Amino acid sequence: MTNDNRVEILLQTSRDTGRWVIPKGWPMADKGPHEVAAQEAYEEAGVRGKVDKTSIGCFLYRKGMKDGFTVDCKVQVYALEVTEIAKKFKEKGERRAEWVSCQEAANRVQEPMLKLLILGFETELRQRKP
Secondary structure (H helix, E strand, C coil): CCCCCCCEEEEEECCCCCCEECCCCCCCCCCCHHHHHHHHHHHHHCEEEEECCCCCEEEEEEEECCCCCEEEEEEEECCEEEEEECCCCCCCCCCCEEEEEHHHHHHHCCCHHHHHHHHHHHHHHHHHCC
C-alpha cells in the first residue's frame, strides 16, 4: 500500500508472449514456497521485501514449453511488501514491468482466477489498514 493508501501490484510481461503476469517460478527443494516467491520476484523484477509465509491463493494456467508442449501449472501466490528495488538483477531488460492499481492489474492479466485473487487481495488489504 502506498503512502496515500493506494494498493498497487507490480506486473511484468512474460519473456515469450509479452502478456502481463506476476513473478513466479518452479518449486525448489531447499526453499519453502514463500521463499521461492521472494527469490523469483527479485530475479524477474528486481524487488525485495517482506514476503508473507501464507499464500493468498492460487490460480491455474497453461505454460507453453520450448518443445511446443503445454503444461498445466498451479501457482501459489504470496504477497511481498516491497522495500527495495534493485538497479541490476538477473532478468533486467528481458521484461517490461509496471506498478498499477489492482483494478488495472486485474484488467491486464488473462487468467480468470488470478484476476479474482488480485481484486480479493486489494479488499483484504483495505480491511487490514485503517
